[in-house]
Structure formats: C-alpha cells, structure tokens
Amino acid sequence: MLTFTLKRLVSGVILLVVVATATFFLAHAAIPDPTLGLLGSAATPEAQQALAAKIGTDRPVIVQFGDWIAGLFRGDLGDSWKNFQPVGAQIALKLPVTLSVVTAAVLLSAVLGGLLGVLAGLRPGTWIDKLVKAGAVVLFALPGFWVALLLVMTFAVQLKWFPAVGYVQPQESVGGWLQSITLPAISLALGAVVMIAEQLRNAIIRADGLDYMRTLRSRGLPQWRIVVHLLRNSAPPSLTILALMFVGLLSGAIIVEQIFALPGIGPLTQASSQNGDIPMLLGITVVTVVFVVIINFLLDILLGWINPKARVK
C-alpha cells in the first residue's frame, strides 16, 4: 500500500510537471507580450516597460520558467500580473463555488446514473432501458451550456422556480446555496448521468450472465442482495468514466458558471485569459490537474477495494 501510494504520488507529480511545463510554454507562445493585454488602452511603451520589469517578463522565458517551476515545488503559484496578489489565495477564494457545482454534478451523476443503470440493466428491453439508451445517444452529445440555456429559459425565466443567476454562500443559507447550484449542477450532470447509466447497464447485463451470479441465485439470496453482487462487479467501468468526467465537468463548469453568473473558476479563467494574466492561468491549470490526480488516486483505491484481484499488495 505504501509503495502504491508512493508510486502514484511520483506519477502524479510527473504528470503535474509535464502539464505545467507544456502549459507554461504554450501560454507564453500564445501571449507573447502580456503587458499589452494587462494595460489595455493605457499601454504606452514606457508603461509596458515598467510593467515588464515589475512582473519579470523582460527576462528570457527560460529564466521565468525556472523561477515559476521552483515556486511551484515550494507550493507558491506566484502573483497575479493583474492585481499583484498571490494567485493561490485568489483561486482558493473561487474554488469552493466551482467545486460545489462540480461535486453536486458528480453526486447527481453517480446516484441518478447508477439508479437508471441498475434498473435498465436488470430489465433490458423495458421502457426505462430504452429511455436510458435514447438519453445516452442524444443527451451525451449536447454540450452542458446548451442544456444550461434550456434550463434557464424553462425553469428560471418561464416558471421562475429557481433563481436565474447568482450564488448564495452555504454559510448564508444552505437552502439558497442548494437552489443556486441546482440548475448549474443539472446542466453539467445530464450528459454524465446518461453516460454512467448506459455504461452500468451494459456492465450489469454482462455480469448477470456470469456463472457466479447463477450460483448466487441458486443459494436463494433475495433480489437486493443479488443486485449488490451485480453492482460491485459491474461498477468499475462506470467509476472510471465518472473520474474521467470530472475533468470534462470542470471544463463545462467554465461556461455554465458564466450563464448562471456564479463567481467560480470560470469567470476568473476567462478574465485572466483576456488580460493575459499568465500566472493566474497557470495556477488554475495546476490546481485542476492536482484535483484530477487526487480523483484518480481515490479511484484506484476504490477499484482496488471493489476488485480484490486488482488490489495492490
């Protein structure tokens, strides 16, 4: 277990460094002169030079990279080029919003997708199975923001069931917080729900035909216990998809937050990209990749618990 954790840690760090390096050079290539974007209309050659000296872009890119990556290993993501505040603190301020939406979407996908998948898998050919199949075809392909617009139009503008925009802190009001993240979470989750459901359905149908399921039934176990056996043996592919979706949900959140005016990572990313605030963009990338690494690590632990054969000794 210890070697496993260490191995995953090392491979996670390698992934992080590779992605960070690639993003660093990509960003510097995409934004050759950040002072232009940062100063906007106030950009005079003098002001640009002064800013370049202040943020250090007058140095060779490779030197800047050395500085930045060294900071990364100390856990320092540097300062924003726009407001000169630490990047880490600003991301930490916005992250809870995005995480609450994404986490709610993941939970929704797991619970609803799991439920639909089990029902469809146990009774292939019934209406619920057809619903899952049709949903998986169409809903998976439609982008989250498209669904978000539809939901806003229907439930916020026409029916007025939910607030159209804005975010309520859970400290202020838990109910308000739940209301403010419900529609965004549903928009993000819908595609994932049907994806998980279809995966699980197929896995359950496969598992249900296996010898040991017949033997378990021959012991007279009640149906819900049979489902537990089925579920444990068919969950791995769906869990893997769920973990993969986490990345996609983060991407989708960026646009969906825009639609619901949620003050999360999305608006921060967009503003930073327009300003050319490279440290902020790199910081956001690093933080999300760290989350992805953590999620994948948890997934491996979970899969090991589910399937003893895959367990690491």
Added chain:
Amino acid sequence: MTSPLTENIDTRASRRGSTFVRLLKRPAGAVSFGILVLIVLVAVFAPLLAPYDPNFVDLSITRAPPSPEHLLGGDTTGRDVLSRLIWGTQITLWGALVAIVTSLVIGVPSGLAAGYFGGATDRIGTWISDAVQSVPGMIILLIVGANTGNDFNLLMVTVGVFMAPGYFRLTRATVLAVRNEAYVDAAKVSGLSHARIMGRHVIRPVVAPIVIQSALTAGMAMGMQAGLQFLGIGGGTTPGWGAAMNEGFRVMRTDPLLLLWPSLALGISIAALAVLGSTLADVVSVTAPLPSRKARRARRAAERAAAALGEPAVVTASTGAVAHAAVDSAVQIENLRVRYETADGEVEVVHGITLDVAPGEVLGIVGESGSGKSQTVFSVLDLLPKTGSYTADAIWIGGEDVTSLGRRDRARLLGREIGYVPQEPMTNLDPSFTIGHQLTEPLRAVHGLSGAEAKARALAMLERVGIADPPRVMRAYPHELSGGMAQRVLIAGAIAAKPSVLVADEPTTALDVTVQAEVLELLRELQQEYRMALVIVTHNFGVVADICDRVVVMRHGSIVEIGEVSQLFSNPEDDYTRELIAASLDGAESRAELDRAFVAAHAAASPGAVDGAGLAPDPDASTEADRKEVRA
C-alpha cells in the same frame, strides 16, 4: 492470384454498401442522415441561400419580429437572423471538420502503433493520452484563444488535440483485439512489412468504430466551438451559432426567439450526428434484438391455452419415464421443453423429457455436450439464462408442482429445498467477495442465522468438505484458491442449508483427475449423510458407475434411455448408450472387462446395492485403482 486474405477483404468491402443501405432502412438512420445532408448542403451553398449579407446592418430591423422579408427577424444590431444562421452552418461544419481531421491525424496512427507494437510504444502513447485527458481542455482553449487574435482554425485544431485521446483509445483497443487473430499472424509469417500489415489487415476492423466515433466527435466539436463562441472567443466578426446564442442569452427575457434559433440549429445538428452514430453502431454490430419478456410470456400463455384445449403445441412426444409417484419423488419433471431465443429465431434444445428422482436416490444424467443435460438442470432450478425459457406439464419438487408458482415463490425453493453445485469452480465464486462472506450471506439472509452462528456453520461446513484450514479460507478471495478447493467451497455452500435435493452439474469435469475422485467421494458421503436426492449431470460413465442408482441418457435434447445403472451397463438398449459407455471406458478392451470394471466400481459406490447379473460383486476388488480405471 487471389489469396484467401484478399478474398475475405473483398467480401467485407462488398458488404459495406449494404451497411449503408441497412442504415437508411432504419427510420432513425434515414432521418438523421437526411438532416445531416441538408445541413451540409446549407453549409456548402450558404452564399446562394442566405438572403442577405450576414454582417449587413439595417437598423430598421433591430430586434424585428419575423416578417416575409426577414423570415426570422433581425438581431440586436439589426442584422438578418436567417442569413447569419445559414452562414453559421458553414462555420460550424468547417470547425468540426478541422477538429476531426486533427483528431484523426493524431489519434489513429498513434493508436495503431500503440496497439500493434505494444511495449514501450504503447506505454508512452497511453501515458500521453491519459495526460491530455487529465487537463481541462477549456482552460487551454481560453489560453490559446486569448491573445492569438482569435484564430478560429487554430482553436479548432486545439479542440482536435483534446479529442484525439478518444480515437487513440478506440484504435488501440480495436487493434489489440485483432492483433493476435490468425490472419494477422498469417500475414506476419508470410513476411509482409509492418506498414503493409497495419494498412491492410489491422486498419480494416478499425474503420467502422472510427466512423462512429467521428459522428460523436463532430457533435462534441460543434458543442465546444459554440461554447467558445459563447464566451466570445474564436468568433471574431463571423456569424457563429455560439455567438448568436450569447447574444440571445443576453436578451432572453425580451427576445427569447433570438436564443431559440441558434440553440435549435446547434441542438438539431448535434442530435442528428449522435443518432446517426448510434444507429450506425447498431447496424454494424449484428446482434438481433431479442423479444421482450412480455412477448415471451404472451407466447407461452398462448401455448398453454392451446395445450389446455387439447391441441398439442408440438408434435414430438415426451421421452423418458417416471419410476415413482409424483408426490413421493424428490423431483419429477413431466414433458420439459427448453427454448432459446437466438438471432435466427427460437431454437428448442430440450424436446420434452420426463424423469424423476426419489429422496435419497442418486440419478445420473449422461450425454455429450449439447445434449440438453445442463439445460434440464437449470430449468429445475428456474435459473435459465435470460434468453432461455422452458415449458413443462409439471415440475414436482418435494411433492409440490412448482410450475404454477410465481417467480418469487419459486425462488424461495432455492437454497432451502434445492442446492446447486456448478461445473466450473473457478468461475462460480464471486471474485469480489471473500469466501466467508459468500458462505455466510445465504445463511444469514435466507436462513436467519446470526452472524456468529453463520460463521460457525460455515467453518463447520468447510471442515466437513475437507478444507484444511477453514479460518484462512474464510478470509481468502476466490482467486487465492485452487480449483479443487473452490469446488469444495461450492459444495459446502450448496449443502450448508441441508437441502433435500442436490443438483450437481458436471461437478468434477473441470478438476484434475486426482481431485475428481476425492470430490466425487465427498458428494457420495454427503448424499448419504444428509439422505439427499442427488441429481448429477455428467458426460462420464465412470462417474455414473461410481455413484448413481439410476441413469438417464440424453442425446440432442431427448432421453434415449433411462433405467437402473446395473441394467444399463450390463444390457444397454440403445446403440448410443453403448457408444457412450465404450467411450468412457477407453482402457477396457472387452465387454467382460467393462462389466467387471462396472461391478467393481459400483460395489464400491454402494456396497450391497448391486446385483451384477451373473457376476458376483467382489468388495475386495473395489479399490481406488479400479475406480480410476473406470474413469480413465
């Protein structure tokens, strides 16, 4: 000269045309394909179709409602909505095309290489693919889009890069699946170069999945593109759908139609692609849809009604016979038929058989593979696979006709009245749970034992079936056991509830020869100890000689002979029975030897129960060696 390989390919190529036809024959396929053709035409002929210049501003039509001149009205800056939508189609399709081509060019060759060469190539490729998948693409797109002057093509290339892992994984997995096929090996042996093998024999099976994946990828690329435009990136002055959605979103309270049109255009395009991809996948995979449970139930009800009216639903008569009254038998089957749904319709695999077994009796069901013996057993258990179904005039278990019972009541017999020992021990234990859990779960859930009681009973059962270290085995997972141990565990599980009937489906076939004898011995002991009726399915007359009182010989789903074991061995009526006996006794050269072997073996099985015709049973000869000879 055409080699068999190219012939094979030619047939496949000629089938491709019919794939397209079959696609169009499905309503979903035809509709989605039609919509896509329409979209492509609109995109290609946008300059001719659009009534106005998409960027021409006519302030008089600002937010104008639909009118004959402007069919969809004007937008917030006074431009013709319809014209912008039509031009937007071209942009959307072009963007999707750029993304797909990028994805294909990166994903397919790398996936081919990774799957075909394996090793380091595979590891590196997979690592990169995983790495790309762990980066939220939208952030990178925002970075790329930020200061590159909103270069639309560059953005779509980036989208393509982030979608490449989809192609990579798909291609790699498909190639892995065909890499070891005989025709690829044949090509290798005949000295073809890697490039030619890949080009000719490996790419072919990848084509269909890639086309399907491309339909999905195109839809996702459209979504990404519209999303970027929605954020104000990559649009520029071009009339993209995403930009129009953003504009409509800002005024959705006053002019909801401005949001509706572009959303509809995007939604329909993506849905059409998704439906086309999925229908294509259905057409390519040849699995025929199975009739629903409801349809099967209706058909069976109709048959039963016909039978009640005295019209026999089937022509062939039932084979076999009963030896006991129904109420006195442990199990009695009357006129059992088993059917399977297949892609070619329904196939009957058991054609009406009748047999019974008394309490404490051991009945062997013998026959070659496919004779229907296992199907008979699964019908008694009511555990046929989902595609299988049976009908019977009656199935008596413990003096009760169970065919009239509901599914739930029928299932209640399992684990209480009937125990089941499967054929293949290694695939019949749930790999995810410990042995202890699998043994104690039914005891607690079905028989109401407490945790401690269940554990004690399970340990005792393991001890009883000859497991050396029961506590250790309780903690073990199935993959940590040998086949013989797993089969003992399964026997322990089957008899833990002390059922009155034990059904064993080829319980020794998958085991080593030495272990076979021990397991058979164990079954015999337990049968006598618990006075269970034992139904043992086998293709081996040695097993029959060893353990059975009576035997049923099955062939092609019918019973060809049924009777006392001694009778059957000394004087088989059917040629097939004779053949089977001979095949089981390869070592025996003459009938005399066969008889001697049988008598010796059977004497060992149940001393005193044998009256070998003319050949006195000799208990001293009934050694282990003799029985092994019989089985050999």
